[in-house]
Structure formats: C-alpha cells, structure tokens
Amino acid sequence: MSLLIDGETYYAAFVDALLQAERCVYIAGWDFQSRLRLLRGEAADRSDVSVELAEALNHAVRRNPDLHIYLLAWDYATIYLFEREFLPAIRLDWKTDPRVHFQMDAYHPLGASHHQKIVVLDDAVAFCGGLDLSIWRWDTREHRPDDPRRVTPDGEAYRPFHDMQWALEGAPARALGDLFRERWKRATGASLSEPATDNRPWPRSVKPDLENVSVALSRTCPDYKDCVETREIQNLHLDAVAAAESSIYIENQYLTSSIIGDALVESLRRETGPEIVILLPSDSGGWLEESTMDALRNRIFAKLLQADEHGRLGLYYPVSVDENGRHGETIKIHAKLLIVDDRFISVGSPNLTNRSMGLDTEVSLSLEAAGKNQDVIAAQIARYRADLLAEHLKSDIEMVQAAIAETGSVLQAIERLRGESGGLEPFDEASIRENSTLIAPEEIIDPEKPASADRVLTQFHKSQKSMSKTSQIMKLVGVAAACVILFLLWRFTGLSEYIDPRRIAEYRDYAADHTWAPAVWTGLFSLAAFLMVPVTALIASSAVLFGPVEGFVYALAGSLIAAAVSFVAGSLIMSDSLHRLFGGAMDRVNRALSRRGMWVVAIVRVVPVAPFAVINMVAGATKLRFRYFMFGTLIGMAPGAFAVSVASESVVKAAQDPSVVNALVAVVVLAVAVGGFYLARRFIKLPGLGPSSEETQDA
Numbered sequence: 001m002s003l004l005i006d007g008e009t010y011y012a013a014f015v016d017a018l019l020q021a022e023r024c025v026y027i028a029g030w031d032f033q034s035r036l037r038l039l040r041g042e043a044a045d046r047s048d049v050s051v052e053l054a055e056a057l058n059h060a061v062r063r064n065p066d067l068h069i070y071l072l073a074w075d076y077a078t079i080y081l082f083e084r085e086f087l088p089a090i091r092l093d094w095k096t097d098p099r100v101h102f103q104m105d106a107y108h109p110l111g112a113s114h115h116q117k118i119v120v121l122d123d124a125v126a127f128c129g130g131l132d133l134s135i136w137r138w139d140t141r142e143h144r145p146d147d148p149r150r151v152t153p154d155g156e157a158y159r160p161f162h163d164m165q166w167a168l169e170g171a172p173a174r175a176l177g178d179l180f181r182e183r184w185k186r187a188t189g190a191s192l193s194e195p196a197t198d199n200r201p202w203p204r205s206v207k208p209d210l211e212n213v214s215v216a217l218s219r220t221c222p223d224y225k226d227c228v229e230t231r232e233i234q235n236l237h238l239d240a241v242a243a244a245e246s247s248i249y250i251e252n253q254y255l256t257s258s259i260i261g262d263a264l265v266e267s268l269r270r271e272t273g274p275e276i277v278i279l280l281p282s283d284s285g286g287w288l289e290e291s292t293m294d295a296l297r298n299r300i301f302a303k304l305l306q307a308d309e310h311g312r313l314g315l316y317y318p319v320s321v322d323e324n325g326r327h328g329e330t331i332k333i334h335a336k337l338l339i340v341d342d343r344f345i346s347v348g349s350p351n352l353t354n355r356s357m358g359l360d361t362e363v364s365l366s367l368e369a370a371g372k373n374q375d376v377i378a379a380q381i382a383r384y385r386a387d388l389l390a391e392h393l394k395s396d397i398e399m400v401q402a403a404i405a406e407t408g409s410v411l412q413a414i415e416r417l418r419g420e421s422g423g424l425e426p427f428d429e430a431s432i433r434e435n436s437t438l439i440a441p442e443e444i445i446d447p448e449k450p451a452s453a454d455r456v457l458t459q460f461h462k463s464q465k466s467m468s469k470t471s472q473i474m475k476l477v478g479v480a481a482a483c484v485i486l487f488l489l490w491r492f493t494g495l496s497e498y499i500d501p502r503r504i505a506e507y508r509d510y511a512a513d514h515t516w517a518p519a520v521w522t523g524l525f526s527l528a529a530f531l532m533v534p535v536t537a538l539i540a541s542s543a544v545l546f547g548p549v550e551g552f553v554y555a556l557a558g559s560l561i562a563a564a565v566s567f568v569a570g571s572l573i574m575s576d577s578l579h580r581l582f583g584g585a586m587d588r589v590n591r592a593l594s595r596r597g598m599w600v601v602a603i604v605r606v607v608p609v610a611p612f613a614v615i616n617m618v619a620g621a622t623k624l625r626f627r628y629f630m631f632g633t634l635i636g637m638a639p640g641a642f643a644v645s646v647a648s649e650s651v652v653k654a655a656q657d658p659s660v661v662n663a664l665v666a667v668v669v670l671a672v673a674v675g676g677f678y679l680a681r682r683f684i685k686l687p688g689l690g691p692s693s694e695e696t697q698d699a
Contacts, residue, residue: 001168007138013203020201026180035153074114075106109450126173129165145328220362234357244274251335256296282317298436354448525558543645552645570620601632
C-alpha cells in the first residue's frame with residue numbers, strides 16, 4: 001500500500017490503474033466532473049489518453065470490450081447546485097460509452113449525503129481517501145501560489161488544495177468492492193457480480209510504501225431503512241485519542257464534532273499526555289460554511305485553548321509560499337488524516353464533524369504498528385508525518401525528522417522550522433473567540449442523526465418537559481400523519497404522473513393561447529405545494545409549461561403563496577399545542593428566531609431537512625415574524641428554482657431541436673441564474689433585513 005499525497009499524484013495513479021483494468025471499475029464519490037483534467041502540464045503532453053475524466057473512461061472501455069465502469073454519485077442537495085456540474089447524470093450519459101454506467105444515489109436519510117470517495121479496479125486494487133474526481137482538487141505538492149495549471153475546465157483559478165488517498169491491493173480492495181456493490185444494489189435494485197479475473201492493475205507509477213500489512217476498514221452508516229447505524233469511525237477516533245501517549249497529529253477540513261472535541265479537551269486536561277497538532281484551512285471557503293462551520297470550529301478551538309494548561313496544543317493553517325519566500329493564498333486543507341504517536345494512521349473520507357460521525361456514509365482505512373512488521377510500520381507512519389510537515393513547512397523530510405529527534409517534540413519541531421521557512425501560521429486566538437456566533441442552531445448546521453418527522457420538530461424545539469397532555473399530542477400526531485400520508489401518496493403512487501414535466505409539455509400550446517392560464521397555474525401550484533406535492537417537480541413543470549423565465553416567476557409566486565398559507569396553517573393548528581407541550585423551550589426558540597430567523601429559513605430551504613410544507617407549518621407554529629419567514633423563503637428558494645427552470649426548459653428544447661442556438665441560449669440563461677445566486681448571497685448579508693434591537697427586545 002502507498003499514501004498518495006495531493007491531486008497530481010493521485011489522479012496520475014488513477015489513470016495508470018484505469019488503463020490496466022480488465023473487468024470492472026467501481027467509482028463512488030460525493031461529486032464528479034466529467035470535464036475534470038486528470039493530467040496537466042508535462043504529464044498531459046506525454047499521455048496518449050485524453051486528460052478529461054469522461055474521455056478517459058471512454059478510452060478505457062473502448063480499448064477493452066470486457067470492461068464495465070460503474071459510477072455512483074451522491075444525489076446532492078440544492079445548496080451545492082452552483083458548485084456542481086449541471087445535470088451530471090445527463091452529461092455523463094451523453095458523453096460516455098454505454099458500458100460506463102452512471103447512477104445518482106439518493107438512498108440516504110433526509111439531510112444526509114454519500115461522502116465516501118473510493119475507486120476499486122477488478123476487486124484487486126483500490127483507492128480510498130478524501131479526493132473526489134472533481135474540480136478544485138488537482139494540485140501539486142508544492143502548492144505554488146500562482147500555478148497556471150491549477151484552474152477549472154473553464155479556466156478559473158482556485159486556491160491551493162491539499163488532500164490524500166490510499167492506494168492498496170488485496171483484501172482491503174475486495175472489501176471496498178463489496179461495499180460498492182451493496183450501495184449499487186440499494187440505489188438501483190440491480191446486483192453486480194464479483195469480477196472473474198486475477199488481474200492486479202497496480203499503478204506502475206506508484207512504489208509501494210508497505211507490503212504484507214493488515215488494514216482496518218471503518219465506516220459510518222446512518223440508521224435508514226435496512227441500513228443499521230454504524231459508528232465505527234467515531235469509535236476508532238475516540239479510542240485512538242484516548243490511547244495517545246506522545247502526539248496526536250490531525251489534518252482535516254473541519255473540526256465541529258462535539259464528541260471528538262470533548263475527547264481532545266479531555267486529553268489536554270491530563271497533566272501528562274500527548275501533544276495535539278491540528279491543521280485546518282484558515283476558512284471553509286463557502287458563503288454558508290464560513291458563517292456556520294467556521295463558527296462551530298471556533299467554539300471547539302476556544303474550548304481546546306482553555307483546556308491547554310500544559311502547553312501541548314498547536315492550531316495551524318497552511319499558506320502557499322513562492323520561490324522567493326513570499327506568502328500567497330492560504331491552502332485549502334481537505335484531508336481527513338489522523339496520526340497517533342508513531343503507532344497509528346487513519347486516512348479516509350470523514351471530516352471531524354457531527355454528520356461524518358453519524359449521518360453521512362463514510363469510509364476510512366487505518367494502519368497500526370503491530371505484529372512482526374511493527375518496527376517497519378512505525379517507521380513508515382513517522383515518515384508519513386514528517387513528509388506532510390515537510391510539505392507544509394517548505395522543508396524536507398530529513399530536516400523535519402531531525403528537528404523532532406532533537407527537540408523530542410512534534411510541536412517544538414514545527415515552531416523551529418516554521419520560523420525558518422514559513423508555510424504554517426497559527427490561528428489567532430482573539431479572532432477565534434470573536435468569530436464563534438452561529439446563525440442557526442447547531443442541530444441544523446451539523447446534525448448528528450437522520451432527520452425524521454419528530455426530529456424536524458426537535459431541531460427547533462428541544463423540550464425539557466414531558467408530553468403529558470394527550471389531546472395536544474394527538475393533534476400534532478394527526479397533523480404529522482396527514483403530512484406523511486400526502487408525501488407518500490405523491491412519492492410512491494401514480495399521482496406523481498400528473499406532474500411529470502413530459503406530460504405537462506403536452507399543454508404548452510393551450511397555456512400560450514389563454515391569458516388566464518398563468519393565474520390558474522399559480523393557484524394550482526400553490527394548492528399542490530400545500531398538499532405535499534414535491535416542489536421541485538412543480539417548478540420543473542412550470543418551466544416546461546411557460547418557459548424558463550415566466551415559469552420561474554409563476555413557480556416562485558406559487559411557492560411563496562403556498563409557504564404563506566402553510567405558515568398560517570401551522571400557526572393556527574400547531575402553535576397552541578406546541579406551546580402547551582414545550583413551554584419554556586418554545587420561548588427560547590422564539591427568542592432565537594427573532595434574532596436570526598431569516599437565516600434559519602434560508603438555510604432550511606436549501607438543506608433538505610424536511611418537505612416544503614412541513615417546514616412552513618413548523619415555522620408558523622413558532623413566533624417567527626412573518627416577513628422574515630417570507631424573506632428567508634425568497635432568498636433560499638430563488639436561485640435553485642431558477643436553475644431548475646433553466647435545466648428543465650433546456651432539456652426539452654434540446655430534445656425537440658438539438659441546435660447550437662438552443663445550447664447557447666441555455667448557457668446565457670444559466671449565467672443569469674448563477675449571477676442571481678451570488679446576488680442573493682450579497683442580499684443575505686445586507687443590513688436592515690434582520691430584526692432591529694428594539695424588535696429583538698419585544699420578542
């Protein structure tokens with residue numbers, strides 16, 4: 001097995017192994033980009049394979065008639081719409097050979113994601129870690145500030161990016177193959193057979209770091225349908241932290257897990273214990289993440305700093321440095337790495353978040369220095385840590401190892417070398433304490449468990465009183481049951497055919513000939529949304545019926561009307577019952593919503609925690625001000641609704657008249673949608689939309 005550090009190394013190894021596969025390649029990811037350039041610079045010039053992902057997959061299957069490739073991607077949430085390739089299923093289906101099979105995987109609870117990043121070739125060789133086959137991830141180990149190769153397929157430069165991936169063969173690869181086949185069956189209903197081949201497509205460009213070692217596979221799996229809750233990754237981290245003696249070295253994208261944070265705090269409080277070195281990005285980088293995940297991270301940082309009475313904590317972020325020693329952009333740490341002493345290493349897909357411990361699907365592979373190869377493994381683990389620190393400190397492995405040996409401390413070695421070459425900067429303690437205000441409850445930002453009808457309520461109302469009033473309980477149960485029944489009827493019966501965009505398209509000419517059609521459609525849209533009809537399908541139907549612009553306007557109007565009606569219904573039907581049952585907890589919720597209610601509504605519009613009508617009714621049952629509810633709904637829904645309208649109309653036009661003009665029109669309208677999304681981001685931050693201090697006091 002080998003540890004492939006950074007995208008340039010991993011993507012080259014992936015292409016190498018891909019071209020050796022004989023029977024099957026399994027690829028599971030959080031995201032894919034068909035236009036991802038896998039090879040760049042001199043590597044691309046030397047290659048006889050297309051550097052784009054879709055064409056590389058095509059090349060592999062066309063040169064081998066027995067090869068099938070299966071891609072499984074998370075069926076992502078609206079919040080990531082503008083960070084993803086538009087219509088990935090359609091693009092990959094159109095761009096690739098029929099033996100390249102692409103499937104969006106929505107087999108997970110509301111609000112969850114499939115976060116595993118694995119590639120398995122012939123059940124013999126596998127890659128597993130934190131790197132998706134997507135944009136914004138390719139980078140070299142030098143992380144040069146202005147590397148011209150570090151651009152998206154559209155030529156847009158992005159910040160330096162750091163991550164890693166295991167490459168391994170043997171039993172762990174077969175286990176990952178089993179994991180993929182299990183997920184494929186759940187997502188599609190079809191079973192995949194194990195490949196009948198003895199091929200071992202190990203990438204020729206990769207030299208093994210270790211051989212004949214035992215590897216542990218750990219998972220996170222939420223409680224959902226036939227999936228039993230699995231928290232192996234959480235337990236592994238807790239055990240590793242508790243067993244640490246001299247050092248804990250962490251590289252991760254996030255640190256928001258309360259249970260992991262508590263374990264690190266407990267370690268620091270011990271009079272004698274390990275040093276803890278944590279490398280995270282300086283900021284999360286997204287408009288929403290900066291206001292949520294960074295605030296949660298800073299809260300844990302503050303607890304760690306308070307617990308560090310013995311001076312064993314180091315909190316750093318990496319920065320790029322040019323050949324003259326000048327600092328450039330900060331580096332995006334995306335790795336999911338834990339090294340304990342010289343005895344244990346774990347690399348995989350899980351962030352140190354609540355959701356990675358219990359809500360999302362995750363997988364990691366770990367190695368422990370044990371058995372007859374104990375000394376060899378321990379030396380390699382120590383070398384991995386030195387190699388990574390050398391990369392960040394713009395040093396070399398031997399200098400890092402010498403500094404650790406001389407000082408007897410990883411933390412002191414970092415401080416010595418940091419002063420000489422830069423590359424790592426400490427987080428500012430004052431900034432940590434100042435920037436820890438949350439714009440929404442932690443249970444919404446970083447949930448630990450799957451959402452359900454009762455959990456949607458508890459995320460807003462954590463009651464401290466028992467529910468003793470039977471009549472109030474029955475009223476709420478009745479409302480919840482009605483919502484569930486309506487949702488299931490639209491989801492799993494023939495009723496959904498009535499809002500199929502292809503069927504709606506038959507009435508386009510009729511709608512165009514009648515001036516009253518928009519008003520009638522808007523009314524029907526509002527009623528349908530109130531009755532739990534999936535809003536996304538209604539938006540798509542609106543675009544097909546009236547075109548992308550008018551359809552978007554009528555869909556947004558219908559959504560706002562339905563939201564208002566549901567809000568009022570929740571206020572009339574549920575408010576009294578919730579206040580009787582939850583008492584003081586409801587008062588606290590109402591005070592919190594009076595301060596940041598618009599943010600909460602905007603977030604839950606793009607994070608799929610519950611059906612549209614359920615969110616509206618729950619919001620109405622609180623004392624959330626109506627205008628903040630409507631503002632939040634408008635801001636949260638408009639960008640996604642417009643993008644869905646564009647997508648729906650583009651697909652219809654492309655099918656009817658696949659001309660260059662139609663393609664150009666779709667691109668222009670999509671650009672307007674993206675611009676609207678970023679305007680919405682700025683609109684969220686404008687002053688005056690939140691409650692005044694006077695209104696807060698009145699809440």
